[in-house]
Amino acid sequence: MEFFEINVNNKIHQVEADPSTPLLWIIRENLSLVGTKYGCGISQCGACTVHLNGEAIRSCVYPVSAVGKQKITTIEGLSKDGEYSYVQEAWINEDVSQCGYCQAGQIMSATALLEKSSDPPDDEIDIAMSGNICRCGTYTRIKKAIKSASSNKKSNGNY
Amino acid sequence: MEIINTKIGRRSFLKTSGAIGGGLLVGFNWLLSCKDLISKKPLDSIPKEWFKINGYIRIDQNGMVTILSPNPEIGQNVMTSMPMIVAEELDTRWENVTVKQGKLDGDSFKNPQFAGGSLSIKKGWDPLRIAGAAGRYMLIKAASKELDIPYENLITDKGIIFDKSKKIKIDYGKVASKAVHIKVPEDLKLKSPEKYTIIGTSQRNVEGPKIVKGESLFGIDFQAENMLISMIEHPPAFGMRIESFNKDEIIDMPGVIDAFVIDTSTPNPSWAEVNAFKEIIAIVGNKTWDVMQAKKKLKVNWVKIDNLEDSEDHRLRLEKDLLYGTTTEKRLDGDPDIVLKNATKTLERTYSCPFIAHNTLEPMNFFANVQENSVELIGPIQTPKTLESSVSSLLGIPAENIEVKMTRIGGGFGRRLYVHFGLEAAMISKKIGAPVKLLYKREDDLTQGIYRPAYKSVYKAAFNKKNELTAFSVKGVGLPSGPVFPNRFPAGSIDHYLAENKSSSTNISTGAWRAPKSNFTAGAEQSFIDEIAEICEKDPIDFRLELLKKSIQSPSGKKFDYDPKRFIKVLELVREKSSWNSGNKYKGVASYFCHSTYVAEVIEMVMVQNQPKIKNVWCAVDCGIVINKDSAKNMIEGSIIDGIGHALYSELNFKDGRVINNNFDKYNLIRFNQAPSKINVFFVENNLSPTGLGEPGLPPAIGALANSLYRITGKRFYSQPFFSKENLFSS
Numbered sequence: 001m002e003f004f005e006i007n008v009n010n011k012i013h014q015v016e017a018d019p020s021t022p023l024l025w026i027i028r029e030n031l032s033l034v035g036t037k038y039g040c041g042i043s044q045c046g047a048c049t050v051h052l053n054g055e056a057i058r059s060c061v062y063p064v065s066a067v068g069k070q071k072i073t074t075i076e077g078l079s080k081d082g083e084y085s086y087v088q089e090a091w092i093n094e095d096v097s098q099c100g101y102c103q104a105g106q107i108m109s110a111t112a113l114l115e116k117s118s119d120p121p122d123d124e125i126d127i128a129m130s131g132n133i134c135r136c137g138t139y140t141r142i143k144k145a146i147k148s149a150s151s152n153k154k155s156n157g158n159y
Numbered sequence: 160m161e162i163i164n165t166k167i168g169r170r171s172f173l174k175t176s177g178a179i180g181g182g183l184l185v186g187f188n189w190l191l192s193c194k195d196l197i198s199k200k201p202l203d204s205i206p207k208e209w210f211k212i213n214g215y216i217r218i219d220q221n222g223m224v225t226i227l228s229p230n231p232e233i234g235q236n237v238m239t240s241m242p243m244i245v246a247e248e249l250d251t252r253w254e255n256v257t258v259k260q261g262k263l264d265g266d267s268f269k270n271p272q273f274a275g276g277s278l279s280i281k282k283g284w285d286p287l288r289i290a291g292a293a294g295r296y297m298l299i300k301a302a303s304k305e306l307d308i309p310y311e312n313l314i315t316d317k318g319i320i321f322d323k324s325k326k327i328k329i330d331y332g333k334v335a336s337k338a339v340h341i342k343v344p345e346d347l348k349l350k351s352p353e354k355y356t357i358i359g360t361s362q363r364n365v366e367g368p369k370i371v372k373g374e375s376l377f378g379i380d381f382q383a384e385n386m387l388i389s390m391i392e393h394p395p396a397f398g399m400r401i402e403s404f405n406k407d408e409i410i411d412m413p414g415v416i417d418a419f420v421i422d423t424s425t426p427n428p429s430w431a432e433v434n435a436f437k438e439i440i441a442i443v444g445n446k447t448w449d450v451m452q453a454k455k456k457l458k459v460n461w462v463k464i465d466n467l468e469d470s471e472d473h474r475l476r477l478e479k480d481l482l483y484g485t486t487t488e489k490r491l492d493g494d495p496d497i498v499l500k501n502a503t504k505t506l507e508r509t510y511s512c513p514f515i516a517h518n519t520l521e522p523m524n525f526f527a528n529v530q531e532n533s534v535e536l537i538g539p540i541q542t543p544k545t546l547e548s549s550v551s552s553l554l555g556i557p558a559e560n561i562e563v564k565m566t567r568i569g570g571g572f573g574r575r576l577y578v579h580f581g582l583e584a585a586m587i588s589k590k591i592g593a594p595v596k597l598l599y600k601r602e603d604d605l606t607q608g609i610y611r612p613a614y615k616s617v618y619k620a621a622f623n624k625k626n627e628l629t630a631f632s633v634k635g636v637g638l639p640s641g642p643v644f645p646n647r648f649p650a651g652s653i654d655h656y657l658a659e660n661k662s663s664s665t666n667i668s669t670g671a672w673r674a675p676k677s678n679f680t681a682g683a684e685q686s687f688i689d690e691i692a693e694i695c696e697k698d699p700i701d702f703r704l705e706l707l708k709k710s711i712q713s714p715s716g717k718k719f720d721y722d723p724k725r726f727i728k729v730l731e732l733v734r735e736k737s738s739w740n741s742g743n744k745y746k747g748v749a750s751y752f753c754h755s756t757y758v759a760e761v762i763e764m765v766m767v768q769n770q771p772k773i774k775n776v777w778c779a780v781d782c783g784i785v786i787n788k789d790s791a792k793n794m795i796e797g798s799i800i801d802g803i804g805h806a807l808y809s810e811l812n813f814k815d816g817r818v819i820n821n822n823f824d825k826y827n828l829i830r831f832n833q834a835p836s837k838i839n840v841f842f843v844e845n846n847l848s849p850t851g852l853g854e855p856g857l858p859p860a861i862g863a864l865a866n867s868l869y870r871i872t873g874k875r876f877y878s879q880p881f882f883s884k885e886n887l888f889s890s
């Protein structure tokens with residue numbers, strides 16, 4: 001067991017954990033932020049996607065000991081003061097979710113993409129999103145939501 | 160207007176809710192959830208009291224309505240559509256409605272609390288309408304007394320009661336407290352569909368905003384005070400059981416509290432208790448990662464108690480039993496054997512599919528808190544009632560003392576009809592004497608499935624000199640039972656017809672996977688019909704329409720179980736919407752009827768870098784009245800992607816009784832870049848009672864896929880998955 005200080009959603013948290021513990025379980029169990037999901041544990045499904053300095057990473061294989069001073073953002077950190085981010089809003093407007101289990105991960109991957117490339121072409125979207133499985137098959141709606149988020153962003157600003 | 164009797168089987172709306180004197184005080188969190196930020200819904204003040212109108216409806220003094228959604232929510236969006244039906248008959252504004260998940264409660268809810276077989280809406284249609292209409296009746300009655308105006312002279316409009324001149328009005332909220340004791344009559348008037356203002360519109364998923372914020376909704380998210388975490392280890396192969404394990408070493412691991420073997424056998428197991436591994440190891444600890452680490456250190460003596468089956472064994476067994484297996488079901492019209500023997504030309508094709516797993520993205524999990532003589536169960540389950548009775552029989556605790564609460568469910572597809580993980584959680588909680596959340600690792604989930612069986616069917620057709628179809632036969636077998644529906648299409652449309660199911664055997668646990676049997680048979684049959692049409696030199700849609708017309712004009716044999724007229728409508732609609740006769744020629748069609756719903760689909764392919772790619776899908780659906788339009792489309796889109804994905808990529812393979820592909824690195828699921836670019840869904844408009852949508856969109860997608868692949872590649876696809884390197888089932 002070791003002590004770690006990690007910055008999650010702009011807040012410093014102290015956690016005591018085995019250094020090998022994946023960030024996923026620290027977020028879910030030590031910080032009680034359960035929006036980040038477990039799906040496979042081997043970086044194949046994307047349900048656990050969070051941002052590390054703005055980059056989408058799979059938290060199920062990222063040990064807490066590797067976080068250091070880097071900034072973590074989870075799905076709970078996207079909405080500020082009860083307002084929805086432009087990506088979350090697009091997701092609501094396109095009514096993307098079926099079971100909804102994958103959607104936090106999808107939104108984190110989409111947000112990382114749109115923060116880098118505000119109007120990504122289809123092949124860029126394909127690359128960014130193909131690591132996130134949606135077992136319910138909401139892919140066509142996810143694509144629509146990304147496109148509408150991208151045009152909203154151009155008119156509105158960021159998250 | 161429809162008059163409906165309020166007695167549903169033995170469950171009656173006649174008795175009043177037995178409501179609480181003044182009102183019903185509820186917790187703070189519930190009140191907060193009334194505020195919906197995204198739509199900026201009106202909310203005058205936070206309600207102080209809710210009045211219980213009946214099991215489904217609560218109204219506060221300002222006319223805010225809470226509707227309890229009775230059924231498990233697995234992504235089929237019943238948590239929005241079921242309350243929409245109640246709200247329609249209650250005649251309130253949808254904007255004033257807050258939805259809350261109901262728990263298992265047969266006294267409150269008169270519809271079966273069950274998610275499966277695309278039945279939620281079909282079975283809920285009458286009870287939900289009655290619940291709403293009964294509420295409306297009670298409110299008008301109360302207003303009648305309050306205003307001293309006869310009941311007959313009062314009308315309602317979106318939450319307000321008016322006299323006929325519309326001069327006097329009173330809000331639902333003002334009379335709610337007085338409505339609670341009013342008795343519901345035996346017969347109630349229901350709205351006629353032309354008057355609907357909520358049903359048939361598109362209302363967003365009521366939990367959509369919570370989902371995108373990552374709020375705690377799912378079973379896996381559930382937390383309780385002093386809750387422990389548990390994981391299981393089951394035998395690594397079907398046909399094995401546990402002998403002993405290194406308990407002492409495991410218990411010494413950091414964060415581990417205990418480890419033991421549990422047995423979840425019950426005296427008279429129900430169908431929902433299917434599970435190959437009743438005896439498993441449970442490890443209990445404080446944190447998931449600790450328990451996972453301990454799991455890695457397990458050393459177990461497993462013993463072989465049965466055959467250890469391979470995929471190759473399965474293939475051979477299906478081949479043999481397709482010929483020699485015991486016939487379990489059969490329909491015979493005319494004499495297809497003789498006609499086939501004397502035919503000018505015959506066509507024979509064999510189709511097959513492998514075992515597949517459900518792979519709900521949220522792995523199996525459940526929370527249980529077992530006390531001396533009571534149990535609390537919270538988690539994702541499609542069959543809460545069955546879980547309750549199984550746990551009752553496992554623990555010897557009466558069902559009245561067991562409380563089952565449903566969380567939002569991260570995918571069902573049939574997997575959570577089966578209750579073993581709930582039983583396991585209960586047994587673990589009992590042994591450790593504390594509240595426990597059981598969680599499966601993905602590998603545990605994938606290797607302890609209740610899989611879609613592997614199937615094989617052989618289809619034969621006979622033709623005369625004029626290339627007309629004269630006989631049709633299908634024989635199917637599965638591990639363990641056959642996939643054929645003898646009385647479905649094309650039964651009735653061909654004079655010489657045979658449909659036969661044969662049985663086989665396996666020790667792999669199998670069960671319902673989204674659209675059971677149809678998920679294979681539709682693809683096989685619709686591909687075969689496509690080949691027949693080609694020999695008959697007919698357009699594939701025209702040919703299907705001709706067969707359907709024959710079953711209207713001169714049906715052959717006994718009754719069949721579809722309505723050819725509704726079938727024809729969806730085919731005609733999809734032909735029109737897909738511009739079938741013009742443009743890109745690489746289009747394939749299929750139509751299928753299952754779960755009381757008619758669906759026809761057209762898939763259009765294009766070549767991208769020498770690879771066939773799905774460009775467009777058109778789908779026509781007749782499910783009667785559509786409750787929530789856009790969300791119904793979402794369900795169909797998802798089922799099409801699901802069907803295409805599994806037919807193209809997915810298979811579960813066995814070696815020595817073990818599942819080889821035990822996680823998503825080895826088990827292929829369709830991904831974002833492989834999904835169709837566009838799916839266009841259309842509904843046949845009618846006023847027939849609604850049927851289900853969770854399943855029927857999936858089966859025809861496989862037929863349309865195979866037929867469109869043929870158009871663009873010139874190759875017919877007979878064994879699923881169509882795209883697989885090491886396809887053990889390929890012919």
Ligand code: FES
Pocket residue numbers: 037038039040041042043044045046047048049058059060061
């Ligand atoms: S849980 Fe991390 S990628 Fe699946």
Ligand code: FES
Pocket residue numbers: 097098099100101102103133134135136137138234520569570
């Ligand atoms: S919405 Fe269910 S897994 Fe994506």
